Amino acid sequence: MRFAESDITARLAAYAVETQPDDLPNPVRQEALRSLFNIVGCTIGGARHEIVDIADQSLGPFSGPLQATLFARGRRSDGLHATMINCLASSVFSFDDTHEQAVVHPSGPVAAAVLAFAEMRAVTGADLLAAFALGIELECRLAKAISVPPAKGSMAWSGTGITGGFGAAAAVARLMRLDETGMRRALGIALAQAAGFRAMHGTMMTPMMPAQAGQSGFRAALLAERGFTAGQTALEGRYGFLSVFCEQPDLATLAGDLGTRFELLRNTYKPYPCGIVIHPIIDACLQLRRERSISAGAIAKVAIQASPGTMALCNNRNPADEMQAHVSLHHWTAVAFIRGTARIQDMDTETAVKDPALRSFQDKVEATLNPALAGDAAIVTVTLTDGSRHECAILHGIGSASNPMSNGDLERKFVDLSEPVVGPARTRELVDKTWGLPALADAGDLARAAA
């Protein structure tokens, strides 16, 4: 399709303002709900992580009226602080979601902002979900348009850091019912605060970049609502966002097929809290353990054929702590066979990473390169002490675009994340309330239930 390159920001703003909830096809609304469900679970699961504690202790003393819930932290704060803290919690395990093509984890910043907003003003569940869907859609379009070929972008930027605020601003401005001019201002203000680069990788700033983006987006909408002005062609204008964040943007991906193509449908959810290239190995190990009734004690050797990406990033035996365990295929192979799981608690530094049984099992694990395998594939061959061999090949790991997490998978993930933090009864209530969001008369009930 063709359109003027000079009205990109205007087109996206008009789309975000004019689209009615019923204009979104049912699969889009369903995927939006799955994205929201997934991120609510991640938020509760990460709520009491040390990184979140430090941020709340550092910045909480500057926060204002008790407008919004800090998920599972037993207190409330102003809506902007809550947005930052809740998004930080949702991102802290790198367990959130990922667009199939663009390197962006879209839900965190948008969800944190709209959920905080819904505690401050009357918003129905259906309106919140539509705003969330449109925010994610714009965010994913922008992230894809500056990074996925034919676009030429830079790997150095934090995709979520520089596009998350755009999505959050769109979603909140829509809930405020700003007109197109207001929406353009909100988008412009958010883009002018887009920030983050990957030299922060592996530090606490990794989840803070999305958190900062979510807060900036919310703030942008608040400023725009009062008439604060910004460049009206913030994306495509001279010296605008596209000119600085990308060598060659893909404008058709960014602003074409609005209302018919939905990048939201390409969102995927991680089943395990670790490097995504380890996932098919875990799938294979768990399948062998379950279907062949293989006990860890009977295993003499585990031979893994791994993709180039897996070997480059995750061939790390004997990690020392949680952050290193994130990227150790040996650790997760041991966890899968010994514990039959691959959960948050399975990378705790004291009770898992340093667990002698897990550490000694890693000596049995050898990974070798199979250059024919894609990143979501692996072949695991187990040799038992009796000499028998068992093999499992995974072509598309659970959670990849070709093998998506089912709603049941998402619910199990939610429960695993939530129960250790808020217990089973509250977890059940939150599961039901989140799945039931579209029918909620007051969407603020969801966040309040997560107190």
Place this chain on the structure above:
Amino acid sequence: MRFAESDITARLAAYAVETQPDDLPNPVRQEALRSLFNIVGCTIGGARHEIVDIADQSLGPFSGPLQATLFARGRRSDGLHATMINCLASSVFSFDDTHEQAVVHPSGPVAAAVLAFAEMRAVTGADLLAAFALGIELECRLAKAISVPPAKGSMAWSGTGITGGFGAAAAVARLMRLDETGMRRALGIALAQAAGFRAMHGTMMTPMMPAQAGQSGFRAALLAERGFTAGQTALEGRYGFLSVFCEQPDLATLAGDLGTRFELLRNTYKPYPCGIVIHPIIDACLQLRRERSISAGAIAKVAIQASPGTMALCNNRNPADEMQAHVSLHHWTAVAFIRGTARIQDMDTETAVKDPALRSFQDKVEATLNPALAGDAAIVTVTLTDGSRHECAILHGIGSASNPMSNGDLERKFVDLSEPVVGPARTRELVDKTWGLPALADAGDLARAAA
């Protein structure tokens, strides 16, 4: 001089941590005080501007405990909100300061952050001034290293937006007495939030980008103080700041000659609240009016020879409002001859821009290009109704690096900005307190006096 390219962040952090106030040469401390004096006046002058009102009304409802003064706004807020609002006020007239070579207005973000901090914890005036000087020094070095040849940078970035947080973080982290590791974290966190591009030019976001930078820098120091981690080579590291904000950085300018070369000494202060290329014209008009006793009523014609930059940016007759008056040489020529001034109130939309006397005088003004003139030069020739002609050539306008504002000039500017907002008695007190900062036992007294 030579140094490893791999320790830029570490070198700058160590410098910011280890330098003692007495290590700063006297001219550096003097220039720091002049920079601070100038920006305090700008902050008071802009404190009640509509743009500041909107930001405070939008974001004030989210602000926290009453830790710091909102200059001349009759209220207090948390220190982070105060930093944003006060920096916004300081930038709103584009009347602040400019490094002679790099396009950065260094004082606003750093001053707002350290002044708010000084109300929260015990800080002496001498320590505040040293921290301010070091923050400005690092900010100007970074801005210059990514934009002034031999560096190859992009004009698209907001220089103050992307470097102001770095300066503010350095200054606040120093006041917190963080060690080198903490300082590196503070700098890294701030850099990962560096943002802003020039598609926002001419909108309310222009002064908001520095304001956002100042707040981000303060926040970065708060996080670092509690142990929040960030990439330790945020500037020079792979996928770091220099790799994304600049095609070819000038590393020697950034990190060479620390303690002997001071970019702070290249800071300049605007004498008039308008495009800097109009300044020599105003100088010439005021000089003719004063020295030749020329009254506006006796003038038949004003012929101006202007530099290429002046003609490109400011050859705009009959502006419609304050923002347009910023860049109209005709308006300021009329103001200079009729009012004998060039102040904030001389660009008020209702009482100045639409003043019939000023508007009709503009018809007598004609500007022509003189390609031999630099941006800080102009030649003004007045023909009187009696046929006599008077000429004044300005080679370096007041406030340019070659003709710096004297302390008396700075004080008159301060008074012009401050008196309409807080009156003459309070202005006198603030002038004295700001000049007297180095001797203040409690630097918080300065901000409190600006309530």
